[in-house]
Amino acid sequence: QVQLVESGGGLVQAGGSLRLSCAASGIIFSINAMGWYRQAPGKQRELVASITSGGTTNYADSVKGRFTISRDNAKNTVHLQMDSLKPEDTAVYYCNSVVAAFTTRAYWGKGTLVTVSS
Numbered sequence: 001q002v003q004l005v006e007s008g009g010g011l012v013q014a015g016g017s018l019r020l021s022c023a024a025s026g027i028i029f030s031i032n033a034m035g036w037y038r039q040a041p042g043k044q045r046e047l048v049a050s051i052t053s054g055g056t057t058n059y060a061d062s063v064k065g066r067f068t069i070s071r072d073n074a075k076n077t078v079h080l081q082m083d084s085l086k087p088e089d090t091a092v093y094y095c096n097s098v099v100a101a102f103t104t105r106a107y108w109g110k111g112t113l114v115t116v117s118s
Contacts, residue, residue: 002026002107004095009112013057016116022095022109024076032098033088034071034078037089045094049080063089085116 007018024031035050049069050058057069066080078095094111 001098002028002099002101002111004097004107006093006095006109006112009093009114011117012085014085014118016086017081018041018085019065020080020082020095020112020114022026022078022091023095024097025062027086027101028076028099028103030100031073032100032104034069034095034097036069036078037094037096038081038089039094039111041116043091045106047094051078082114085114087116087118088108090116094102 003025004022006020006022008018010018012018021055033050033052036048037045037049039045048060048063050066051069051071059067066084071078092111092113096106096113
C-alpha cells in the first residue's frame with residue numbers, strides 16, 4: 001500500500017507565498033509522474049502542475065510564472081512553490097503520483113487547504 005501525505009497548506013494574504021510538499025511512502029519500485037491538483041468549492045478538480053521522473057514539467061495556464069513544481073526522486077517527494085498567490089488560488093490541493101510497485105496505479109493524498117485572503 002502506498003500513502004501520499006501533503007503538508008504546507010494554510011492561510012496567506014494575496015501576494016504571499018506558500019510551499020506545499022507531498023511525501024510518498026510504502027512499497028514503491030519507482031514513481032512516474034507526480035503532480036498537484038486543486039479543487040475549489042463548487043468547482044471540478046483541476047490539474048495545477050505535473051512533473052515526470054525526468055523532470056519535464058507542465059503547468060495550468062492560470063499558474064504559469066507563479067508556481068514551480070519540483071521533485072526529489074531519492075526521497076519520493078514532490079513540492080509546489082506558490083508565489084504571488086491570488087484569492088482565486090484558494091482551494092484544497094491534492095498530491096497525485098503514478099507509482100510502480102507490484103502494479104502501477106495512481107494514488108491521491110487527502111489534500112491540504114490553501115486559503116488566500118484579499
